[in-house]
Amino acid sequence: MASRALVLPAAGRFAFAVWLHALLIAALVFLSALAALHGLYANAVLAAGATLLAVLSLARRAGVADRALALFIDQSAVESFDDWGPSPAGFGATEEAMRRASSALRTTRAERSARIDYLQALLDSVAAALLAVEADGVVIPTNRAAVRLMARQAARLAEIDAIGAEAAMRLLALRPGGREIVALADGRQMLATAVRFAAHGAPAERLIALQDVAVDLDVVELKAWQDLARVLAHEIMNSLTPIASLAESLRAGLAEPAQSADAIEVIARRSQGLMSFVERYRTATELPQPRPETFPLQRLVADVETLMSADLKARGVAFEATIEPEDLTALGDADLLDQAVINLVRNAAEACAGVDDARVELACRQEGDQVLIGISDNGPGLSEPARTQLFVPFFTTKVGGSGIGLSVARQIALAHHGQLTASDRAPHGAQFVLTLPAR
Secondary structure, three states: HHHHHHHOOOOHHHHHHHHHHHHHHHHHHHHHHHHOOOOOOHHHHHHHHHHHHHHHHHHHHHHHHHHHHHHHHHHHOOOOOEEEEEEEOHHHHHHHHHHHHHHHHHHHHHHHHHHHHHHHHHHHHHEEEEEEEEOOOOOEEEEEHHHHHHOOOOOHHHOOOOHHHHHHHHHHHOOOOOOOEEOOOOEEEEEEEEEOOOOOOOOOOEEHHHHHHHHHHHHHHHHHHHHHHHHHHHHHHHHHHHOOOOHHHHHOOOHHHHHHHHHHHHHHHHHHHHHHHHHHHHHHOOOOOOOOOOEEEEHHHHHHHHHHHHHHHHHOOOEEEEEOOOOOEEEEEEHHHHHHHHHHHHHHHHOOOOOOOEEEEEEEEEEEEEEEEEEEEEOOOHHHHHHHHOOOOOOOOOOOOOOHHHHHHHHHHHHHOOEEEEEOOOOOOOOEEEEEEOO
C-alpha cells in the first residue's frame, strides 16, 4: 500500500519532472554565478554546461509531450488511430491512456461504419429509386436503384435522361406526403412520393421515391377492365334478353293486336333503359377536371344540409355535422366535392333508413397537411362480398340503384390527389372517409 502511494499519475510525473528541472536549472545558475564571483571560472563553466544540458532536457521533454498530444489530436480529428512506437521515458502512462482512448474511438468508428453499411444495404434492397434533392436543387442518389436510374452523373433532376424536364417539373411540384403517377421521359410509369427532411442545423431537403409500378398497374388495369366488362355484360344482357324475346314473338306474329302494342311498349321502355344506362356510363367516365381553390368547409356542409335535408327527413334519418376547427379550409373544386359528399350522404341515408334511431354524421377535421371528411351511418355495415366491389362502376346492392355514386365520389377524390376509403364502424354501420390536401 505504501509503495502505491508513491506512484504519481502520468500528469503528476510530468509536472514533477518540470519542477525538478526548473529547480536544477536555478541551482546550477546560482552555482555558476557564485563560482564566477569567487574566481572559480572552471567550476563556473561546468555549472553553465550542466545548466544548458538541464534546459535541453526540459525542452526535449516538453517537445515529446507536445508531439504526443498533437499526434493524438490529429488522429482523433481524422479518425485514424494507428499504433504508435515505443513511448519516451516518463510518458508511458500518458501514452497508455491515449492508446485506450484511441482503442475506444476505433471501436466506436467500427460500430458506426457497420451501422452505416447496414443502413446502406437496406436502402440498396429497396426497389424504389431514392433521390435526395438538396435545397439548391442538386440531386444525390441514395441507393443502387437511384444510381441505375441516373445512369450517369447529373446535377439536376431535369438532367437525368430517364426522367426528362417535364417529369422533373412534376416531381419538384409534388407536395411533401403527396403521391402521383408520373410518366418518365423513357416511357416508364412511376409512382412518385415525396417527403421533406432536414439534418440538425442543415437546410431542409426533399426525398423523392420513384417506384416502377408498370407491372402492378397493368394487373390492376386488367382487373378493372374485367370487372367493368362483367358489369356491362350483365346490365346489357338484362335489357337485351327481354327485347330479343319480344322481338322474336313479334316476328312470329301475336294473336291479339293489343299484345303487339304491349310488346312494342316494353321494347321501347327497355331500350330507353339501356340508353339511360349508357348515359350513366358516359357520366361516370367523363368527369370534368377539378379547378382547385381554397374554400371553407362550412360552405360545403351548408350546401349538403340544404340539398339533403328534405330527403333525409322523408327517410326519417337524423343528420349531424361537425367541423374542427370551425374555420377549417380545404384545397379543391367545391362543386365537385359537393357532388361527392352528397353521393356519400345519400348512400349512408339509404343504408340506415328503416333502422331504429337512423343517423348520418358528417365530420370534418384536419390531420397534418390533410383534411378528412368522414361520412358515417348506423346501418347494417358493409357485407363481405360488397366490400371488395364498392367502387366498381355500376356495382350496386340496392334495388334500382345506378351503381355509380361511390365510383364517381372516388374518381373525384383521386382527381384531387386524395383518396376515398371505406370501413366498418363500431358497433355497427359504415364509414367513408374522403381525404383532401389542406392547402
